[in-house]
Structure formats: C-alpha cells, structure tokens
Amino acid sequence: MRVKPISGFPEHLPADCLAEQELIRQIRTQYELYGFSPLETCAVERMDVLLSKGDMGRQIYGLTRAAEDDSSTDMGLHFDLTVPLARYVVQNAGQLVFPFRRYQIQKVWRGERAQKGRFKEFYQCDIDIVGRQSLDPIYEAEVPAIIDSVFSALKLPQHIIHVSDRRIWDDFAATFDIAADRLPALLGILDKTHKVGVEKVREELSQLGFGEQPVTVAMNLIACHDIASASAVLSEAGVPTTSLELLSETIENANRFGCPASAIRPDFSIARGLDYYTGTVYETFIDGYLKWGSVCSGGRYDNLTEIFGGQKFPGVGISIGLSRLFSLLKQEDLIQSEASSPAVVLVTMLDKNNYFDQYLNLARELRGAGIPTEVYFGKKGLGDQISVADKRGIPFALIAGETEFANQQFKLKDLAKSEECTGSLAELISQLQTHAATNRARFVLSGK
C-alpha cells in the first residue's frame, strides 16, 4: 500500500510540532492570566446541534459509524468551538458560575477545499465569556484587549484588530427599509470593492434591488476607518448613531484595558458571521500580511442558545486560527523551528561496558532536577554522539569516562559555543538550570 498525504490535513515534523506546541503553551498562559478555565468538549456533536448556528451543512464532516451506534441520530465533527460551547453551557448551566469564562484549544474540521493557510483540520484557540440572561458590554472590550495581550506576548509582527458592530448595520437597514437578512449579501458585495471596483459593485447591488442612496451611504461608511468620519456619514444620511457610539465606547474601554489605539480600529466592511453575531465583531490581521486573511475572529452573540430553548445565554468570544497563524509564520519565514527535541542535554556514553548504570544515574539526577535529558544508547563514537545532539538541537552534551567517574568531575559541552567546563554533577546541574537553555525558546521569531 502506498502512503500519501490527505488534502487539508497537515502534519508536521518534530521541530515544527515543538514550535506549534510552544505557541499553544504561550496562548494558554495568556488566557489563564485573564482567568479563563480550560474546557474540552467531544469532537462529535449531534447534527441538529451543529446546524443550530446556520447553514454550515456543506462544511460538516458527518460520521457514519456514530450514527449506527447511537439510535439513528446523525452525528458530525464540530466545525468550530462556539457551537459545542453553547450546547455545553445549556447542558451544564446549573453547575457553572456565570459569567462563565472558558478557553478551549482543539482541532476543528471543515469540509472545504484546502489552500495555503486554509485546512480541513486545524486548531482553534477560543475564549468566550457567557452570561446568564444578560452580559455586560464591558466584556466586548475585554476580548480585544486579551487578544492584544496574546499577540503582543507572542512577539509577532504588529497585529491589528478590526472591529465593527452588527447593530450599526441594523440601524442602517432600518433607516433605508432593508430587510435584515439582506445585509450579508450587501456587505459581501461591498467588501469586494477593492477587487472589482466601485462601478461593478454598484451594478451588482442595483441588480439585487438595493437603492442608489443606501448603496452610496454604505460605500462611504466602509471607506471610514475612524469613528468621527463614520459618524459624519451616518448623520448626514439620517441614520441613528447610537450603535456607532456603543462601538466607540467599546474601543475606548479596550484602550483602558491596555489595548493600544494602534492595535484596534473600526472597520465597517466586516461581513463575517453577521447572521448570528448581534453586537461587536472582530477580525485580526497581521500587519503586512493581509493576504493571509484574518488569524483571529469573533464577536458577540446573544441568540446562540436560542434553538435549545430555556434561558438566554448571551456570549462574546473570539478564536485564534492557530494553524493558519503558524502556517503564515512559517511560510513568511517569521518563525524558525530550532530543535526537534525538547532535551537540554544529551548524556553521551564513552564506556558503555563499565559504566552503564552510572550513565543512567546521571540521567536520573538530571531529570530529577527538572532538566529534560536524553541518553545516547547507540554504538557510535563520541564525535557522532555529539553530532546527534547537534542535529536534534540539544544544546549540551554531558561527557563522562573512566577519569570523570573516578573523580566525580564531569564535562559539560556547550555545543553552540564549542566550550567545555568541568564540575561535579551538582555544579553542572545548577549551571544547566540557570542557563537560558532550560527555558529556551523552541523557535526564534523575527520581526518587531
């Protein structure tokens, strides 16, 4: 049987796995700094739950076997982490403390044509804050501040969080008597302006029956990138600016949380998810890499649990598209995976026959001191052993033979500096612990 990759299901070599896991660790650390609890939900959901968000049917991977197992209920893999959260919250509402703050880092699956930075299986790193009956709008400002913290901590090139608010377009639609369900079509076409040009957009919109005045106002609005000019456009057209003021407050509050004004900006062209978001919406881009699309999106949704009945659970959340982000960093050469092994030291074996147990003891001591350690068990000479450490990216080699064991003075070689020092095991351990290598980055980020 021939083996080959499956389209859209990426796999990494160890060095990239290590780098990606390190990104996840840093994201998790930031999420926990903001007091979010971890959550993992099952990969499988009932199909009617998955379809509760809207028309995602074409993207869902259905499961044949699961349906056979469980009475005839159709099942599928989750395509995001928000729908499982909504189901989970309704199911466990009695035992959760609200507002419920959780983060969730898991793979999701979407049956779309794979492309660069677009996969069928990928990681999402979600945070959401879910209230019971109500949710203070302050959380709509906290979310972008958290994302700013995460991206700043990752030391990526500058990120820009684009924000808008669905209610601004609701006001717009009410003013011009446009049905709410026609908004996505309107924005979808408007968003293509920079590609197809103003004339083409006007033509398409007029074919769809949008009047000339609303189209002009809408085009003027999406051209705005600050509150003041947007306010002017809306006022002149007679559209209420109350929702715009809410967005303005949200941005100001995000600034108070520590998200600098340079990292967050209004963008009225965001058309994403307008069918289920009910308030603020977010899309995050890496400056200079707009072609890669949004690496982190979300918004406020008041009605996501509507279909399950019972109480309302309004929420606000956002998701980092980790697989896309990592793929961007790699392909744009913004990240270099440094090592294929997490080990900090390789215990070499000069004299396996006489000191085998002693080598194992050295390793045990090192690991006991919290130093990730690999022992060389091959049959090659010292030069090749050091070479193995080098190829794996292990920064140190511990060298011991007859003399060293006799004196209990061992050699520690720093491969990068090609320097060697001698000392007792305790001395070498403390050197390894204080050395930056123990907490060394598993990748190097360039930029910023």
Next chain:
RNA sequence: GUGGAUAUAGCUCAGUCGGUUAGAGCGCUGGAUUGUGGUUCCAGAGGUCGCGGGUUCGAAUCCCGUUAUCCACCCCA
C-alpha cells in the same frame, strides 16, 4: 463544491525536437579522524520521473483519467 496551473532523489531544482545508462547542489552513509560535532578532502548509496491507462519502434517529455499541492471563486481561522 466550481474553474485553472503544477507534480523529476530526503530537500531545492535542471532535463533541448519524443531517442541509448535521467543529472546538479544541499542533505544522507562510509573514510581521512577508536575521548569531541559544525569546516575541508575522498568515496558511496539513494529514482516505480505522483499514480493508472493510452498513443508510439521508443514516453520524464504527447493524450486521457486520478490523487496531492498551489491559485482564483464560494466561504471562512
């Protein structure tokens, strides 16, 4: 899901008009160097030319199908 481009060694790629035994660099293996890697020098291994079929005396090269990758849509992280 629709349309298009691409596929040669582990990697990056050459390969003329369809013509004998498909090449290079890097990497890999061995040696110079049996207690010290990276540099250098020498030698070597490694290919169903993505896969399947067709045309032809003869196919990496032309045709069809298929799979993967990339691009544009759709949509989205």
